[in-house]
Amino acid sequence: MLTGRQLLILQVIIDDFIRSAQPVGSRSLSKKDDIPYSSATIRNEMYDLEEMGLLEKTHTSSGRIPSEKGYRFYVDHLLSPQALKKKDMSQIQSIFADRILEIENVVQRSAEILSQMTNYTSIVLGPDHHENKVKSVQIIPLNQDSAIAIIVTDTGHVENKRFTIPPGLNPEDIERMVKILNDKLTGTPLVELHDKMYREVALFLKRHIANYDLMIEAFAQIMNVPVHDKLFFGGKMNMMNQPEFNDIDKLRMLMDVIDKEDYLYPLIKENSGSGIQIRIGKENNNEALKDISLITASFPVIGGQSGSLAILGPTRMEYSRVISLLNVISLDLSKALSSFYDADDK
Amino acid sequence: MLTGRQLLILQVIIDDFIRSAQPVGSRSLSKKDDIPYSSATIRNEMYDLEEMGLLEKTHTSSGRIPSEKGYRFYVDHLLSPQALKKKDMSQIQSIFADRILEIENVVQRSAEILSQMTNYTSIVLGPDHHENKVKSVQIIPLNQDSAIAIIVTDTGHVENKRFTIPPGLNPEDIERMVKILNDKLTGTPLVELHDKMYREVALFLKRHIANYDLMIEAFAQIMNVPVHDKLFFGGKMNMMNQPEFNDIDKLRMLMDVIDKEDYLYPLIKENSGSGIQIRIGKENNNEALKDISLITASFPVIGGQSGSLAILGPTRMEYSRVISLLNVISLDLSKALSSFYDADDK
DNA sequence: TTTAGCACTCAAGATTAGCGAGTGCTAACA
DNA sequence: TGTTAGCACTCGCTAATCTTGAGTGCTAAA
Numbered sequence: 196m197l198t199g200r201q202l203l204i205l206q207v208i209i210d211d212f213i214r215s216a217q218p219v220g221s222r223s224l225s226k227k228d229d230i231p232y233s234s235a236t237i238r239n240e241m242y243d244l245e246e247m248g249l250l251e252k253t254h255t256s257s258g259r260i261p262s263e264k265g266y267r268f269y270v271d272h273l274l275s276p277q278a279l280k281k282k283d284m285s286q287i288q289s290i291f292a293d294r295i296l297e298i299e300n301v302v303q304r305s306a307e308i309l310s311q312m313t314n315y316t317s318i319v320l321g322p323d324h325h326e327n328k329v330k331s332v333q334i335i336p337l338n339q340d341s342a343i344a345i346i347v348t349d350t351g352h353v354e355n356k357r358f359t360i361p362p363g364l365n366p367e368d369i370e371r372m373v374k375i376l377n378d379k380l381t382g383t384p385l386v387e388l389h390d391k392m393y394r395e396v397a398l399f400l401k402r403h404i405a406n407y408d409l410m411i412e413a414f415a416q417i418m419n420v421p422v423h424d425k426l427f428f429g430g431k432m433n434m435m436n437q438p439e440f441n442d443i444d445k446l447r448m449l450m451d452v453i454d455k456e457d458y459l460y461p462l463i464k465e466n467s468g469s470g471i472q473i474r475i476g477k478e479n480n481n482e483a484l485k486d487i488s489l490i491t492a493s494f495p496v497i498g499g500q501s502g503s504l505a506i507l508g509p510t511r512m513e514y515s516r517v518i519s520l521l522n523v524i525s526l527d528l529s530k531a532l533s534s535f536y537d538a539d540d541k
Numbered sequence: 542m543l544t545g546r547q548l549l550i551l552q553v554i555i556d557d558f559i560r561s562a563q564p565v566g567s568r569s570l571s572k573k574d575d576i577p578y579s580s581a582t583i584r585n586e587m588y589d590l591e592e593m594g595l596l597e598k599t600h601t602s603s604g605r606i607p608s609e610k611g612y613r614f615y616v617d618h619l620l621s622p623q624a625l626k627k628k629d630m631s632q633i634q635s636i637f638a639d640r641i642l643e644i645e646n647v648v649q650r651s652a653e654i655l656s657q658m659t660n661y662t663s664i665v666l667g668p669d670h671h672e673n674k675v676k677s678v679q680i681i682p683l684n685q686d687s688a689i690a691i692i693v694t695d696t697g698h699v700e701n702k703r704f705t706i707p708p709g710l711n712p713e714d715i716e717r718m719v720k721i722l723n724d725k726l727t728g729t730p731l732v733e734l735h736d737k738m739y740r741e742v743a744l745f746l747k748r749h750i751a752n753y754d755l756m757i758e759a760f761a762q763i764m765n766v767p768v769h770d771k772l773f774f775g776g777k778m779n780m781m782n783q784p785e786f787n788d789i790d791k792l793r794m795l796m797d798v799i800d801k802e803d804y805l806y807p808l809i810k811e812n813s814g815s816g817i818q819i820r821i822g823k824e825n826n827n828e829a830l831k832d833i834s835l836i837t838a839s840f841p842v843i844g845g846q847s848g849s850l851a852i853l854g855p856t857r858m859e860y861s862r863v864i865s866l867l868n869v870i871s872l873d874l875s876k877a878l879s880s881f882y883d884a885d886d887k
Numbered sequence: 888t889t890t891a892g893c894a895c896t897c898a899a900g901a902t903t904a905g906c907g908a909g910t911g912c913t914a915a916c917a
Numbered sequence: 918t919g920t921t922a923g924c925a926c927t928c929g930c931t932a933a934t935c936t937t938g939a940g941t942g943c944t945a946a947a
Contacts, residue, residue, distance in 0.1 A: 220940050233890050238941065256896040256940050297703055335677045335693045343697050347681045351689050353701040357643055432796050435789060443787055450778050566909050579921050584910065602909045602927040 197247075203230070204240050205249055206273045209261045213511050216438045218258030263476040263510065266488070270473050270514050277515040279523060283312060287523060291531050298322075298350060298535055303427050305504065305524060310430025313517055314437075315508035316453065317429040320463050322500040322532060324352055324424060325386040332376040334369055336360065342369070344414060348385065350535045361409035368404050375399050376414075388418045426456050426463070439486055439509045448483040453507070463491055463505045471518055476510045488512045494525035497533040504528070543593075549576070550586050551595055552619045555607045559857050562784045564604030609822040609856065612834070616819050616860050623861040625869060629658060633869060637877050644668075644696060644881055649773050651850065651870060656776025659863055660783075661854035662799065663775040666809050668846040668878060670770060671732040673698055678722040680715055682706065688715070690760060694731065696881045707755035714750050721745050722760075734764045772802050772809070785832055785855045794829040799853070809837055809851045817864055822856045834858045840871035843879040850874070 197205070207230060208219045221234040221241060230237070241259050244250045249265040252258075261269065279287075290304050302321040309317035327348035336342040337357075345355045360369075379396045380388065392415045400407035431453060440446045452458055458481065462474070474489045490512070491505040504525060506517050543551070553576060554565045567580040567587060576583070587605050590596045595611040598604075607615065625633075636650050648667040655663035673694035682688040683703075691701045706715075725742045726734065738761045746753035777799060786792045798804055804827065808820070820835045836858070837851040850871060852863050 218940085222940075234940095235890050235892090235942095236888085239889090242942080252941085254897060256942095257898080258940060330683060331681045333679055333681075333691070335679075337676060337693075337695065337697050341697070343693050343699060345679070345691060345693070345699065347683075347689055347691070347701075349683065351683050351687070351703045353689060353691065353699065355693075355699040357697045432793075432800070435793050435796070441789055443781060443789060443792070446789070447778075447781050450781070454778070564909085568909075580909095581911095581921050581923090582919085585920090588911080598910085600928060602911095603929080604909060 201240055201244060204237060205244055208259055209269050212260055213513055216511060218253055218260050220258035266475045266510055274515050277519055279519050286312060291527055298532060301531055305528060306427040306429035309524060310433055312520060313506055314433050315506050316431055316433050318463055318505040319427045320424060320503045322496045322502040326384050326500055327352055329380045329383050332373060332380055334373050336369060358413045361406050361413060363406050371403050389415055423460050426460060437509045452483040462489060463503045471521060486510055490517055490521060492521040492525045494529040496529060497536045547586055547590060550583060551590055554605055555615050558606055559859055562857060564599055564606050566604035612821045612856055620861050623865050625865050632658060637873055644878060647877055651874060652773040652775030655870060656779055658866060659852060660779050661852050662777055662779050664809055664851040665773045666770060666849045668842045668848040670698055672730050672846055675726045675729050678719060678726055680719050682715060704759045707752050707759060709752050717749050735761055769806050772806060783855045798829040808835060809849045817867060832856055836863055836867060838867040838871045840875040842875060843882045
């Protein structure tokens with residue numbers, strides 16, 4: 196168990212290091228007002244803290260830096276939730292000031308502002324589209340051979356795709372088809388769309404439309420919603436400003452991981468619904484992220500869904516500030532996006 | 542005027558430097574098979590070429606590197622159009638293999654493949670939307686207060702925006718409105734939309750719809766097409782791999798310019814219709830781009846419009862290869878996108 | 888238990904030496 | 918007269934050496 200003095204010293208060391216990115220020595224600590232001990236005393240305590248694995252040295256005679264375990268202890272026990280400044284708050288409000296926005300818009304702007312406020316990289320994952328329900332289906336013919344299919348969901352999300360009109364289909368057929376699709380598909384969650392097309396809609400089409408099989412093929416194919424939702428990034432380049440990434444090779448490794456969204460996606464998705472989660476350094480199980488901490492927060496949206504937001508920064512991260520920010524923004528996002536889902540439809 | 546030997550030497554030096562990024566010395570040149578002169582002779586020629594401002598030294602006793610003027614001469618007089626390898630060609634074909642794609646899709650994939658093939662950063666600007674004509678207007682109510690407005694253009698481009706339904710408007714009003722909008726607006730270029738709404742459509746709405754002014758306001762507002770079209774990037778990070786950007790500060794400066802699309806946009810747009818254009822180093826008139834060359838190509842699309850593509854790389858760029866690639870791809874893009882505009886919609 | 892003092896360590900910066908790739912110039916050569 | 922061999926010289930790199938200073942661990946005294 197740690198003594199109060201050890202806690203104090205650990206806290207100050209970590210706070211200091213987060214600010215300066217420089218190893219912290221005993222002498223500079225003893226000069227601080229909140230620390231009334233001599234450097235020798237602090238050295239002894241540091242020694243103990245190092246033995247416990249909470250601190251590290253970069254070389255034998257250097258000051259101490261927090262170890263991963265140290266950061267872990269810090270976030271678990273030492274972190275005092277820090278109130279946000281007025282300036283920060285008002286900046287956040289600005290995201291949600293405009294009443295009329297698309298979901299994507301809100302999400303993208305959240306990511307941008309979050310990264311701008313933290314100088315880290317932010318990642319936002321909007322609520323899953325897959326559960327959204329079809330509100331309306333439209334087919335707009337462009338010319339003889341091609342048409343645009345449009346699906347609008349109850350949340351106002353619009354999917355559109357161009358497709359080839361099977362030969363021998365005339366405008367009346369299309370009109371009839373749109374009617375059938377709307378009758379049958381309205382209210383269907385996007386995930387079930389493909390199935391339902393074949394299971395239920397096919398029969399009807401068969402009855403009313405020539406070449407229904409070609410048509411259904413063409414149409415079903417375009418309903419293939421992408422495997423996972425889009426991640427929205429803010430400040431991808433911000434990590435360039437962190438001293439730990441002055442080395443261009445490290446930066447490149449990191450960027451590779453960030454750009455390969457496949458890896459990040461599950462990490463961020465995973466969190467769904469369990470508040471704030473912090474992954475420090477090797478806890479990420481990825482060589483390129485070994486000096487990175489990832490803080491994720493999820494926000495529920497009406498209807499049992501949820502989105503997530505995440506901040507990716509150096510292990511030496513302003514945990515307290517980031518957590519506060521994520522808390523506030525996830526709450527706001529929750530409210531803002533719920534209003535989209537709150538459609539009193541039917 | 543340059544002698545044949547000087548031309549040869551200049552060419553070889555530039556080719557060599559483009560490959561190696563290292564200053565080229567007289568001895569290593571004299572060893573090459575195509576150069577039957579002694580190092581001393583070459584030194585004399587180099588001296589002359591330097592006097593003419595075509596070559597430079599990095600320090601008094603270093604080998605030579607091409608100056609900007611040297612590159613300019615190279616691209617203007619020395620460049621032999623290099624035939625593309627089969628592998629390259631087939632990779633390009635793959636972009637256009639899928640018949641059914643949205644314009645955005647083709648454009649984005651072109652940018653990606655272009656950057657991947659060159660290891661530079663690519664930028665593609667699709668043909669201007671502003672001239673696209675309205676094909677169909679739809680309004681899909683989501684609930685009491687909000688609805689989605691959708692505009693489909695003749696090229697299959699879909700714009701959609703959420704808006705608030707002015708109070709006191711009932712579903713029949715909306716249906717009538719959609720009918721009027723389609724009657725009046727079909728065939729209108731996007732740029733003229735806003736104007737036409739007020740000039741011609743307003744009158745009709747007034748006659749048929751209560752609260753027409755609120756509605757028109759809401760609707761016109763969402764028609765505001767963004768000031769300029771979106772640039773599609775490929776390989777934003779590729780410049781990290783160029784030795785000239787090993788310095789993280791240079792990289793940061795460059796990234797700032799790339800991310801601030803405002804600056805790049807006119808450079809790329811400007812070219813419209815004048816074939817391939819090359820801007821070397823300071824010709825870009827931008828401190829951050831002083832070690833950068835920008836090669837732009839424009840491709841016409843049926844209907845008098847055009848798009849552009851650009852490659853941004855170090856001044857030490859594989860000009861010949863890049864130009865060949867741009868030529869081929871711009872031709873293909875021209876064909877591919879024209880097919881979208883080729884709608885037989887009278 | 889705390890602190891003062893001291894010997895010791897080590898990274899980082901400055902200085903120096905040596906190497907090698909390259910140049911410019913001169914004189915000899917075809 | 919154009920070309921080449923030879924030589925002195927330059928200068929960026931790299932490795933080696935020195936110096937400095939911030940920091941530690943340990944011991945002994947308060």
